[in-house]
Amino acid sequence: MDHRSLSGEKKKNVFRRFADALVKYWPYYLMMLFPAVIIIIYKIVPLYGLQIAFKEYYPRIGIEDSEWVGFAHFKKFFTGSDFLRVFANTLYLNFLKILFGFPAPILLALAFNAVSGKIFQRTTQIISYIPQFLSWVIVYGFMYMLFNYNYGALNLLLEGMGLEKVPFLASEKWIVPMLIFSYVWKNIGWGSIVYFAALGNINTDYYEAAEIDGASKWSKLIYITLPLLLPIMTLMFLIQIGTLLYGDFEQNLIFMGMNSLLRKRGEILETYMYNLGIGNQQYSFATAVGIFQSVFGATLVIISNFLTKRLNGYSIW
Amino acid sequence: MRAIVFLLILMILLPIWFVFTTSFTSEVAYLRDGVQIIPKEFSLKAYEMVFEKPLFLRSIGNSLFVTIVGSVLSLVATALMAYPLSKTFLPGRRWIMFVTYMSGLFNGGVIPTWLVVKWTGLYNSLWSLIIALMIMPWLIVLLRNFFLSVPREIEEAGMIDGCGVFQAFVKIVIPMSLPALATTFMYYSLFRWNEWFNALVFIQDRELWPLQVFLRDVLLMGSVSGGGTGTDTSQGIPNETYKMAMVVLSTIPVLIMYPFVQKFFIKGLTMGGVKQ
Structure with missing residues (x-):
């Protein structure tokens, strides 16, 4: 045989x-x-x-x-003038989103946890989750009321104080702050849930023991609460790091709208792909950009998952 | 502490409130005074105009159709996939699970998917949204994890009594899994109601636009000129207030459903690990 x-x-x-x-x-x-x-x-x-x-x-x-054509489209993308701008925008926006969007829900959860009155706590919590359930189009509608140039609330306030009005939604300088603000606005409440749950799991004995030792509010926060929150904080942090190359596609698309000025700072890999692929019918080139994003993005996700596993013994999958 | 929380909540509510009040203000008053905390000149004109717009009503119909039919189909497909995968004795399930999971992580992206939609003849049809976006792999994982926790003995007892696999699934497993199924359904329906990017790519005719795409068009068309150029102001034809009335009408279904669904969503957070 x-x-x-x-x-x-x-x-x-x-x-x-x-x-x-x-x-x-x-x-x-x-x-x-x-x-x-x-x-x-x-x-x-x-x-x-x-x-x-x-x-x-x-x-x-x-x-x-x-x-x-081999790697011609990739070569064109990497050597083209757009690559650095789009790549940098994607990373920069996500970096800022982590910088502001990561601590915000933690602070909110701490505030919820410290607040007295069950009904007040529950009501405010439920209200804070609302924005998570709205589409970016609708969120844009809300931001429009706050920030539009002629009649927006903030500009009326500025005008009332005798200051100059600012075209928040239509200027290259302000697109990034707008994206970050609306991102935090949309996610802060929902993001606080996991931290709030973790806070609820902390054994109250710790605090009581610390109080007997005469610990102040601050030292309790720094020496008990934060260390106990650390595992969940690392987990959430690593998840966010994993998505560093993925932007909030729908958010950027709607905030940039049809204003090509805003593309300079607001264009991310996804919107770039969309504009070239669907808009300009450069199907091959846009797909190459997509592959670049998938490969590097998935690598980051896998690395971050690996690190999470090592640190927490908890895997996303 | 209460004051801090109160202020934060105010920050979340304020834009929503502004949109609400503006939609009930007369256009003239809005263009004169801008956003107000309490509308100075109450008017329903914007809403009258919205309801005279056939395209808007159509887009609501389209969205409802895609959300309801789509989410039901999504739920059925997800459950049919998740249940067999929860059977630890089933040969090949690891392999199928792996492929399913990976298909969520690596996919062709916008353009190859769009090509397949065209190829299968769904381009420019609402069914493209229903069928091409039917399955979210991570919800299969979530539901499968739930099915795993259904005690096997109960099912086996049913099968001894003469139930087949399908009967056991429909009569025993499904009634026991209602909360998990509801959670899955909620995730799908919220995703479908809010989704607009794929619709932008898959659908060409304005008559077939879902609500979000229509709303986007209305909002952006105005902002090209920097937010109201002042045309038509003399006639008092609602433009800005009209937009806001649409935002309100699009938000209301979510707000009505919200108290019922948020519980399920929080459950979803804990059921299948953390997912954004």
């Missing part, structure tokens, strides 16, 4: 096992058929389309017959 027939035998066994399983458990496999077809067509088949990043794709010619 030579090697080939042995492996053939093995293969047969696999098929055999599969056939047996199919006979024995067919209802379970039948159940999965419908969702599996959907996943295959709309999640896995698109992966086949990724090859257009290495081709010069024209819809009229089709994916198969389009010409292979």
